Amino acid sequence: MKVTIKPSKLNGTVKVVSSKSLSHRYVIAAGLAKGTSVVSNVLDSNDLSATKKALEGLNVTFEDEKVISSGYKLISDTVDCIESGSTLRFMIPIYMLQKEKVIFKGSGGLIDRPLNVYENIFTDKGLGFHHLEKDHYLPLEIEGKLEGGHYKVRGDISSQFVSGLLFALPLAKKDSIIEITTPLSSKGYVDMTLDTLTKFGIQYEYVDNRIFIPGKQKYEPRVLDVEGDFSQGAFWMVAGTINQHKLPLFLRNLDPLSKQGDRKIADIISKMGGYIYFQKDLKQFVVYPRQTKGGLIIDIDPIPDLGPILMVLAALSEGETHFINCHRLKIKESDRLNAMYEVLTKFGVEMKITDDEAWITGQTSLKGNLEFSSYNDHRIAMAIAIASLRADGDVTITDSQAVEKSYPNFFEVFKELGGLVDEID
Numbered sequence: 001m002k003v004t005i006k007p008s009k010l011n012g013t014v015k016v017v018s019s020k021s022l023s024h025r026y027v028i029a030a031g032l033a034k035g036t037s038v039v040s041n042v043l044d045s046n047d048l049s050a051t052k053k054a055l056e057g058l059n060v061t062f063e064d065e066k067v068i069s070s071g072y073k074l075i076s077d078t079v080d081c082i083e084s085g086s087t088l089r090f091m092i093p094i095y096m097l098q099k100e101k102v103i104f105k106g107s108g109g110l111i112d113r114p115l116n117v118y119e120n121i122f123t124d125k126g127l128g129f130h131h132l133e134k135d136h137y138l139p140l141e142i143e144g145k146l147e148g149g150h151y152k153v154r155g156d157i158s159s160q161f162v163s164g165l166l167f168a169l170p171l172a173k174k175d176s177i178i179e180i181t182t183p184l185s186s187k188g189y190v191d192m193t194l195d196t197l198t199k200f201g202i203q204y205e206y207v208d209n210r211i212f213i214p215g216k217q218k219y220e221p222r223v224l225d226v227e228g229d230f231s232q233g234a235f236w237m238v239a240g241t242i243n244q245h246k247l248p249l250f251l252r253n254l255d256p257l258s259k260q261g262d263r264k265i266a267d268i269i270s271k272m273g274g275y276i277y278f279q280k281d282l283k284q285f286v287v288y289p290r291q292t293k294g295g296l297i298i299d300i301d302p303i304p305d306l307g308p309i310l311m312v313l314a315a316l317s318e319g320e321t322h323f324i325n326c327h328r329l330k331i332k333e334s335d336r337l338n339a340m341y342e343v344l345t346k347f348g349v350e351m352k353i354t355d356d357e358a359w360i361t362g363q364t365s366l367k368g369n370l371e372f373s374s375y376n377d378h379r380i381a382m383a384i385a386i387a388s389l390r391a392d393g394d395v396t397i398t399d400s401q402a403v404e405k406s407y408p409n410f411f412e413v414f415k416e417l418g419g420l421v422d423e424i425d
């Protein structure tokens, strides 16, 4: 699919889509709890379909909002994670709670996203972990049973390795320690996992860089609701800020006290001179258009998913904005640092990058009448769409269906707000 966006101004109210990260976590924990849980407002997207299918392979069934498990049992020996890093890295240790061989598959960029952290710790424990194609991480064959014990885990490649172990180890026979051997990147996501475990009755103790997890625990079925997604709300917050409409955007379904690390977006916009606040009585964020200022150093390490859209904001903020720890952006669905460099320089923006940093000098408008690739990356597609609000002409995005990974109706919402979008199949 391809979309062409004509110069548009957005106005109105968005009910922000459900959190991808919490949807993954709640259905996984519910799937590991014997009995019936009820999880409402689970995100309906490609990534969540992959996680649900992976759970079905362990004898979990889904009926509307019900997640039903009659006990952990392997019924499928293949798991297709499509392009979802969370599904892959969360489900590997969970499938390793039994001893049979299982093949993990994936597509797009996922086949090359790192799995070396698991490879090191599982081969150390004598478990099977074999890449079936020489130059790619996937397909992957795993074999052997995770028994608990002491796991030394690097935390600087992806927090998803820590989260995956955290889901599985409470069900292992023996007690475990996860020792995080480097500073933990994307820490907010591990906090979300720990919070989910607590909600489902799992015990652990987190002291310094070690998480102690008693074995032989049981997940308890629960009734829960998935809140809105700050990583996705961020696109609308930046849209509301850079928009040339006189009126604000109103964003509903976001909890300002959420555990999501990406709720930081509202503070960053404020620090850059934006005007955004939470209106308690109406439970909504209100975002007014403002000329924002650069001059900030933004550390991407804890908030990698905000990278692309913050770069768009920097491109339209006065002065220079400096981004650090950008290597984290290179191992997502695309190399997001390079992709944003190509996108913004094509829009006419002055941008410099190294392997780990970026400097963006803002300007008042962007070039138009341009065609961009989505890089098959949902966050790049959405960032280009929001940038188009300040382009001097039409903006076309090819492979725009990439948004189906996390926000299938993104362009419909864009249109409902007054965006002029033509879609071509």
Ligand SMILES: O=C(O)C1=C[C@@H](OP(=O)(O)O)[C@@H](O)[C@H](O)C1
Pocket (backbone or CB within 6 Å): 020, 021, 024, 086, 157, 158, 159, 160, 163, 185, 186, 189, 190, 304, 305
């Ligand atoms: O645990 C999660 O839900 C996620 C963790 C982050 O990945 P990393 O830990 O690899 O940065 C984030 O980028 C991803 O979109 C979702």
Ligand SMILES: C=C(OP(=O)(O)O)C(=O)O
Pocket (backbone or CB within 6 Å): 083, 084, 085, 086, 087, 305, 332, 333, 379, 406
């Ligand atoms: C990187 C992302 O997700 P995942 O790692 O689950 O593929 C993302 O949503 O931007």
